[in-house]
Amino acid sequence: MSRAITPQAKAINTGLAWSVALLIAFPILWTVLTSFKPEPQAVASPPIFLGFDWTIQNYIDVQDQRAYFRYFVNSVVISIGSTLLGLIIAIPAAWSMAFVPGARTKDLLMWMLSTKMMPAVGVLVPIYLIFIRLGLLDTRIGLTVVLMLINLPIIIWMLYTYFKEIPADILEAARMDGAGLREEILYVLTPMAVPGIASTVLLNIILAWNESFWTINLTTVNAAPLTAFIAGFSSPQGLFYAKLSAASTMAIAPILIMGWFSQKQLVRGLTFGAVK
Amino acid sequence: MSTKSSRLAARLMLSPSVVLLLIWMIVPLVLTLWFSFRRYNLMYPDRQGFNDFGNYTRFVMSSDFGLAVLNTLILVGAVLVITVVLGILIALLIERPMWGQGVVRILVISPFFIMPPVAALIWKNMFFNPTNGLFGEAAKYLGLPPFDFLGQAPLASIILIVSWQWLPFATLILLTALQSLSGEELEAAEMDGAPPVSRFFYIILPHLARSITVVVLIQTIFLLGVFGEILVTTQGGPGSASTTLPYLIFKEISLDKDVGTAAAGGVVAVILANIVAIFLMRAVGKNLDA
Incomplete structure (x- = not known):
């Protein structure tokens, strides 16, 4: 709904929008700034905005004292593991629902979505006990499987909406030329679906990275990802604002950057294709 | 185009997903139901056997239950209202022509990518902390006494944190919807002398109805499960002032080690979530069919 506009009006819009945007992003910007401050200056009163003694010591400390890198590798x-695993299982399912829809396909999709409505805390105990029994507690493989299951409905839904947009005639033509099901999926469908699959991967890595119920409750040491790493900062320990900021920055930076590149896909993925 | 063999292939390709999700849904649910009728406390392993509805009465009659349900509804309701109203306003603002729109979008969307424990800890320490937080500094500057946000207004503080996290989502979706609104319609209304307010209520808002519905539905799913933000800020306190239903169940396990009562709570939570889901689907179903 873009319309012609005077330069003055544009200037006013720009000023207003930038103020609102900076206000919303301020907590993040402030955290990044604080991460470069020496601890005493991080709690200085009045607060110091830019004129402090810039240092990267906090980053070194967080790595040395808290073994940041180990959590990072787990994350x-x-x-990535849960997303790829989910993809392998979801691609065939999405393919079959998009190209060979049955009378129940819509119901099936809705049912898959409904599995996400189950409050996680309601089933924490059984999952926890099953994990102990199977020796999966605090293992990467256990967490990978759980996160895959949580995100599977979203992966299937996203792929389904993308596959739906591929004209069925093309598949028909490939079949006429003697392509089998395997060739059809590998050489015709997949290349055409690459953009859709890429967006699906991106969004699901973001969701898995930030998932913080199961990752905190099902890990202790070995498999603990960055969510658990950060939760370890919940009780204050002396002067720790700068270190907390450095740790936070390191926990969010990779995914923040990925997120910026996936704005468009985010809308579609999180609304299950309802808003494009 | 579906031949017999392709239909069979389709079934086969669909089955792993269906079977996995079925297991993921049914096994924990059945186990939760089973535990919810059993005496099962990790601190008293010798007490066993059926407890009929004892766990349910214990959970529902506990003094915190009503408060937890109320807190959950307030949290979900308040965050929905805040994010949808502000989301519409911000979407209207950043949709207008301006310089640096790309950067503005990136700044506005950023909070959505922050993992819940980080978001909560940033707010808790850097803003809410009465001595060292920025809000405390602002109060000092204005000559006001410092205010202990998490102690005095715990639920409101959590609502603020969660709203901050979800505002980008609402904004982005409403912005996407706004961009699909045709300019001609608005221009025609403008020429006919419709003032901005009626243009908003008669053209823009109806156009956004479907997207608002989607935002409400999806946010409700996620907001009913808010957990990490409470865990690292108030831990449900002070007292039970910021305890929600999920957090109350979590306390049964982590503090009381009472698996049976926690399972009963889980069943109650699943039932309530379904009631909310049905109610929502019904209320907004018309919008989604279109």
Whole structure:
């Protein structure tokens, strides 16, 4: 709904919008700034905005004292692993629902979505006990499987909406030329669906990275990802604002950057294709 | 185009997903139901056997239950109202022509990518803390006494944190919807002399109805499960002032080690979530069919 507009009006819009945007992003910007302050200056009163003694000591401390990197590796393994595992299971399902829809396909999709309505805390105990029994507690593989299951409905839904947009005629033509089901999926469908699959991967890595109920409750040490790492800062320990800020910055930076690149897909993915 | 063999193939390809989700849904649910009727406390392993509805009465009759349900509804309701209203306003603002729109969008969307424990700890320490937080500094500057946000207004503080996290989501979706509104319609209304307020209520708002519905539905799913933000800020306190239903169940397990009562709470939570879901679907179903 863009319309012609005078330069003055544009200037006013720009000023207003930038103020609102900076206000919303301020907690993040302030955290990043604080992460470069020496601890005493981090709690200085009145607060120091830019004129402090810039340092990267906090980052070094967080790595040395808290073993940041280990949590980071866990986060990477679990979020990417669960997304890829989910993809392998979801692609065939989404394919079949998009191209060979049955009378129940819509109901099936709605049912898959409804599994996400179950409050996690309601089933924490059984999952916890099953995990103990199977020796999965505090393992990367256990967490990978749980996060895959949590995000599977979203992955299927996203892929389904993308596959739906691929014209069925093309598949028909490939079949006429003698392509089997395997060739059809590998050489015709997948290349056309790459953008959709890429967006699905991106959004699901973000969701898995930030998931903080199961990741905190099902891990202690070995498999603990960054969510658990940060939760370890919940009780204050002396002067720790700068270190908390450094740890926070390191926990959110990778995903924040990925997120900026996936704005468009985010809308579609999180609304299950209802808003494009 | 569906031949017999392709239909069979489709079934086969669909089955792993269906089976996995079915297991993921049914096994924990059945176990939760089973535990909810059993005496099962990790601190008293010798007490066993059926407890009929004892766990349910214990959970529902506990003094915190009513408060927890109320807190959950207030949290979800307040965050929905705040994010939808502010989301519409901000979407209207940043949709207008301006310089640096791309950067503005990135700044506005950013809080959504912050993991809940980080968001909560940033607010708790850097803003809410009465001595060192920025709000405390602002109060000092204005000559006001410092205010202990998490102690004095715990639920409101959590609502603020959660709203901050979800505002970008609402804004982004409403912005996407706004961009699909045709300019001609608005221009025509403008030429006919419709003032901005009636243009908003008669053209823009109806156009956004479907997106608002989607925002409400999806946020409700996620907001009913808010957990990490409470865990790292107030832990449900002071007292039970900021205890929600999920957090009350969590306390049964982590503090009382009472698996049976926690399971009963879980069943109650599942039932309530379904009531909310049905109620919502019904209230907004018309919008989604279109």
